[in-house]
Amino acid sequence: MLHRIVDFSVRDVRFPTSAEQHGSDAMHTDPDYSAAYVVITTDSKVQGFGLTFTLGKGTDIVVCAVKALSGLVIGKFLQDIVGDFRGFYRLLSSDSQMRWLGPEKGVIHLATAAVLNAVWDLWARTEGKPLWKLLVDMDPKQIVSCIDFRYITDALTEEEALDILMKAQEDKQHREEQMLKKGYPAYTTSCAWLGYTDEQLKQLCTDAFKSGWTKFKVKVGADIEDDKRRCGLIRHMIGPQNTLMIDANQRWDVSEAISWVSELSEFRPLWIEEPTSPDDILGHAAISKALGTLGIGVASGEQCQNRVMFKQFLQAAALQFVQIDSCRLGSVNENLAVILMAHKFRVPVCPHAGGVGLCELVQHLILFDYISVSADLHNRMCEYVDHLHEHFTCPAIIEKAHYMPPKNPGYSCEMLESSVVKHQYPDGEVWRKKIA
Amino acid sequence: MLHRIVDFSVRDVRFPTSAEQHGSDAMHTDPDYSAAYVVITTDSKVQGFGLTFTLGKGTDIVVCAVKALSGLVIGKFLQDIVGDFRGFYRLLSSDSQMRWLGPEKGVIHLATAAVLNAVWDLWARTEGKPLWKLLVDMDPKQIVSCIDFRYITDALTEEEALDILMKAQEDKQHREEQMLKKGYPAYTTSCAWLGYTDEQLKQLCTDAFKSGWTKFKVKVGADIEDDKRRCGLIRHMIGPQNTLMIDANQRWDVSEAISWVSELSEFRPLWIEEPTSPDDILGHAAISKALGTLGIGVASGEQCQNRVMFKQFLQAAALQFVQIDSCRLGSVNENLAVILMAHKFRVPVCPHAGGVGLCELVQHLILFDYISVSADLHNRMCEYVDHLHEHFTCPAIIEKAHYMPPKNPGYSCEMLESSVVKHQYPDGEVWRKKIA
Known part of the structure; x- marks a missing residue:
């Protein structure tokens, strides 16, 4: 039809x-x-x-x-x-x-x-x-035919991409079953937004810990003393064996990033996210080099504009964690290119999510990455933020801090029509009230 | 007041x-x-x-x-x-x-x-x-106060910028007089757009040559045989002593750029402009390295998104000509940052112009660059395209292939109100007729 x-x-x-x-x-x-x-x-x-x-x-x-x-x-x-x-x-x-x-x-x-x-x-x-599932079942040749290789052939050719996908056909069925049973590992950013008080942070962190979360991200970068206190508080609560990540949302210049994060190294963050401008490949490379000696990786991607930039971040060893985004890049097509490049450069993909709908969308991409490309879960996890899911017809489902694979047909981005109507700007009910 | x-x-x-x-x-x-x-x-x-x-x-x-x-x-x-x-x-x-x-x-x-x-x-x-003139007369401290140094301090600090400006105070008066008398050197792109026939190209080139133009840019990148014919034709007409530049407008991937331009090296272009994606710093660096041995430089900038990208192009030795644009960057403020960084890295600034209003605007910036920053004219020139100037109240003035410094107050971007009204989209007279 x-x-x-x-x-x-x-x-x-x-x-x-x-x-x-x-x-x-x-x-x-x-x-x-x-x-x-x-x-x-x-x-x-x-x-x-x-x-x-x-x-x-x-x-x-x-x-x-x-x-x-x-x-x-x-x-x-x-x-x-x-x-x-x-x-x-x-x-x-x-x-x-x-x-x-x-x-x-x-x-x-x-x-x-x-x-x-x-x-x-x-x-x-x-x-x-x-x-x-559409992607996992798709013939590798057809997957490759969705990708525009313009400007990335010096890092990944069509033949190399096809080769990666062919090799990962082995044991694919097994990984799909594993995902359907256990889901894909997630981390939470819901506990430590910068505007939250210490009390809020403690309460949210305690609750999350009880629900099975073991990986936590904290916002930093506004004030070093605040950052030390907040990181210390969370590291104390989660203990030495669990994972802490920090996120500066582009706050620093290159040398400031290095010195600031060095001061936070005692809290053993797995990564510093967006230490500087999302456009600064060479800056991220310098930061990666300096912080690598402290065992801290650099993560970025939610504002990385396209595959040409991701290509260079990988070529320059400027990132140790690739944070794809379902809405910043040119949809699945361009994300496929980045997932395949990351695999070639042996850098784990840890998607950005949160916002509105980002968890719903990107869970599909990371499931494909695991089942059909990377076959690896080491140092890999997908961001989760517990906001606004109630507005979607098929919200992301988390069980024991894992994304459970969606079962409904589609890309999970249908919103409840009632939510859309209510929140339309500026004429929806919510905004009419606010503006009045 | x-x-x-x-x-x-x-x-x-x-x-x-x-x-x-x-x-x-x-x-x-x-x-x-x-x-x-x-x-x-x-x-x-x-x-x-x-x-x-x-x-x-x-x-x-x-x-x-x-x-x-x-x-x-x-x-x-x-x-x-x-x-x-x-x-x-x-x-x-x-x-x-x-x-x-x-x-x-x-x-x-x-x-x-x-x-x-x-x-x-x-x-x-x-x-x-x-x-x-506002810029040339301005106190260096005030100039520096217009620049946002965020994300570029690893390449240029506020102190370094001030130092560059202070040093160039010497002989400033002399250079201003020189510009008022002779103007700033220009090159023309008007002769060889890709859609022009060979006959058009010959005629326009002959006319321009007679009017004193000695530097010509040709569009390339669609077909190698066409490129060879067109480059040969122009090189033959202008002789060995004048300047030819070629512009691919992002047509190629990295290795294709190197091989294609190598085939055109016999025509001795000064630069290849936009050989690949404007986002590909490392790609431009690789192309620069390969073509440098043939005596061909790499130029880019009209689609370079901001100072953070220009910083890296300079840090990576990825450009031999910096093409600032008056409308792509954040106005004079951000262009000042790029002009000063280019000076520090000893790369000539050769502005992008043409389009509508770009010549009118950018002539101000390149005059400032010469008088107050670079004090140098070697391998420096500003693009000129002879289109649409009639719609401006103070159009750019070219004499003997030189931009003559504007004398009216302002930034020369006021359009004739009658032109604006006529060309407004979609309701202006010109478009109403076209659409009907």
Whole structure:
């Protein structure tokens, strides 16, 4: 059965999370977790849902960009899109006039992510499979045909990518069963946002510990004394055998990052996340080199703009943990490229999640990474934040600090229509009240 | 006298240049040169004009982003802005919620450029000086206070910047007089757009040669045989002593760039511009290394997103020519940072221009670079393209292939109101006719 895309909508949906300091860090002091939310409908009445994540103000700009891309989607047959997915990715990401606005970065790339996420959701639904399973069952040649290798062939060729996928066919079935039974390991960021008090932090950490969490991330970077106190508090509560990570959200310059994190080394963080500008490959390399001697790795990726940047972070040994994001990169297509490059460079993928919908989406990608690419769980885990899941029709399910593989067809990004209507900006009920 | 910004407007202005293949290259086959055009008005009735350049489709997205930033500008006093210009730059470029859309890249940074260009224009007008002269006369300490050094201190500290400016005070007066008399050297890109026929190319090249042009840039990258024929044709016409540059507009992957340009080395291009992705610092470094042995430099910058990227291009010896852009970076503020870093790394600045308004704007920056920073003209020249100048109230003036310093107060980006009205998209007369 053919599926022709006949309708396309995009809405500006915002949640007033800043009111309670959820999501606050050293650079983003008052985020209102938001999304540009896309729904595409085919003539066969199947729908695809997609989104990209934002922090409130400016979501309207992304909505505007999504609308500009919609003309490249409406009227197309799903089969034609996925039959030449590399070509369709190129069409969206390298339109002769619009590529000036990026290319493949910032607003226009966030918009590309929202549109392509909806297309992947649609594809998985028409196949009756959750997205991770669609990918796991897909012929390696077809997977490779979804990837645009432009600008990355000096790090990964199509042949190398195919070779990686072919080798990982072995024991795939076993790993899939393992995931269905035990799930994929997760860590929590819910306990230690920068705006939380010590009391909040203690309470949340105690509760999480009781629920089976063993890996905790703390926001740092605003004040060194606060950071020492908070890291000490958490390290004391979780004990020496569990995992602590710290996240500075781009707060420092290179030398400041090195000295600040060195001062926190006594708390033995596994990684320092986003120590400096997400654009600074050579800076991250210098920080990696300096902190490597202290046993601390560098993690980044939630604001890494595209596969060309990830390629260089890997080439320069600038990251020890690759944090892919389901909404920053050009959807599944570009994430596949990054997952395969990370494998080649032997760097673990530990996805960024949280926000709104990011956990729902990225769990599919990391399941694919484990089952079909890396076959490895050492030093690998997926971020989890316990916010806003109630707005999704198929929220992420955590059991004993593990993501349990989604079973419903699609990419898990369908929101409850009632939530969308209520939180639409600026006309939804929630915002009408706030603005009044 | 105080100047409070009380009114702010932004318009989507597009010129249908694609109809005649002006501006066509290997990646941008049909550009409609366009701008998001900003006018700010103060309570003292002084106005500031600013723009950012785009290629047609998607200009509305930038307009939307400019509107989102306008709230940070309206109501402010010019004196407060320029009294803490670093702080104001940071306010615009790192808003806690909107920085997620960049940070400092793509649509949101193009919008920042448009807004800040208007502020600089306003400032220069209130001082009764052309912008280059405002900068040249400015106290080095104040210049440095306009720059956000975040993320670049590992390459250039505030003290080093000040030191560079102080040293260049010597003989400044002499260089200013020299510029006023002879102007700043330019090269032309008008002769050899990719969509032009050989006949067009020959005619335009002959005409330009007669008018005193000695430096020519050719678009390459679509077909190697075409490139050889076109480069041969121009090299034959201009003779061995004049300068040929080639521009691939990001067409290749790294190894392809090296082999393709090697095949063109017989035509002795001074540089290959944008051989690959503008994001690929390490790729440019590899290309620079390979082509350096053939005496060909690498140039890039028109799509280099911010100072953090330029910093790394310099640190990695990935560029031999730094092509600043007046509308891609965060206005004068960020260009000052790049100009000073380029000086420290001893790499010549050869600005990108053309499009609509880019020549008018960037001439101010390169005059400042020569008079107050580099004091050097070796291998330095500013791009010139002879299009669309008629729409500006103070168009760039070229004499004997040199930019003559503007004399009117401001940053030269005021457009004729009649041109703006006629070319507004989609309601201006030009577009109403085209669309009908």
